[in-house]
Amino acid sequence: MGKKKKSPKATEREAYGLKILKASHPEVRRLKKEYEPEIHGNKFWNSSYLIMDYLAHQGLAEGARVLEVGCGWGLAGIYCAKFFGAKVVGVDADDKVFPYLELHAALNGVKVKTKKARFEDLKKKTLGEQDLLIGGDICFWDEMVEPLFGLVEKA
Numbered sequence: 001m002g003k004k005k006k007s008p009k010a011t012e013r014e015a016y017g018l019k020i021l022k023a024s025h026p027e028v029r030r031l032k033k034e035y036e037p038e039i040h041g042n043k044f045w046n047s048s049y050l051i052m053d054y055l056a057h058q059g060l061a062e063g064a065r066v067l068e069v070g071c072g073w074g075l076a077g078i079y080c081a082k083f084f085g086a087k088v089v090g091v092d093a094d095d096k097v098f099p100y101l102e103l104h105a106a107l108n109g110v111k112v113k114t115k116k117a118r119f120e121d122l123k124k125k126t127l128g129e130q131d132l133l134i135g136g137d138i139c140f141w142d143e144m145v146e147p148l149f150g151l152v153e154k155a
Contacts, residue, residue: 016052018079019107020044027103035096044073047136051076060084064131067091069119069151070138074101074112077134081110086132089113091122119147127155 011025021028052075060066064086068077071090078101080086088110090101095116105112127133133155138148 015049016056016079017083018052018075019104020075021104021107028100031099031103035099038094038096044075045136048076048079051134051136052079055079055084060086060132063087065129066132066134067122067127067130069122069133069135071101071114071135072097073104075104076136077101077112078105078108078110080132080134081105081112082108087113089115091115091117093118119151122151122154124154127151130155 010022011028012019012021014020023029023032060080060083062085064080064084066077066080066086066088068074068080068088069091071077071092074088074090074097077086077088077090081088090098090112092098092114093116095114098114098116101112101114133152
């Protein structure tokens with residue numbers, strides 16, 4: 001007897017107007033065979049909902065330039081691109097998360113640029129060109145506190 005195929009609803013969800021694939025989705029499973037993230041980028045983190053909720057209430061200028069640091073799958077940045085026409089760059093130290101970000105961006109009909117960089121690698125010039133700096137669940141090891149604090153100071 002063959003394996004029972006999961007319904008699309010079982011492998012995806014919708015929140016804040018975005019389509020979000022679960023780890024069990026066939027496309028995500030396919031990516032995991034080729035791109036295994038090394039720094040906690042193995043799933044969508046729910047803290048992005050907080051950022052989306054804040055922006056849903058606060059708003060964002062149309063076409064704003066947004067830098068999502070520690071972007072992982074990039075859902076908060078994708079939200080900015082989809083609902084505010086933001087020009088988004090997803091930044092992560094682990095470039096193996098970018099295929100997941102690109103999959104979700106395409107699924108939601110937007111484009112998001114990517115940049116591999118650690119917090120301390122981001123230059124004042126790059127930060128100064130942004131209208132908004134966002135990131136959720138990005139300080140998960142003690143040794144990340146100082147570089148993240150330095151990034152916020154620099155920004």
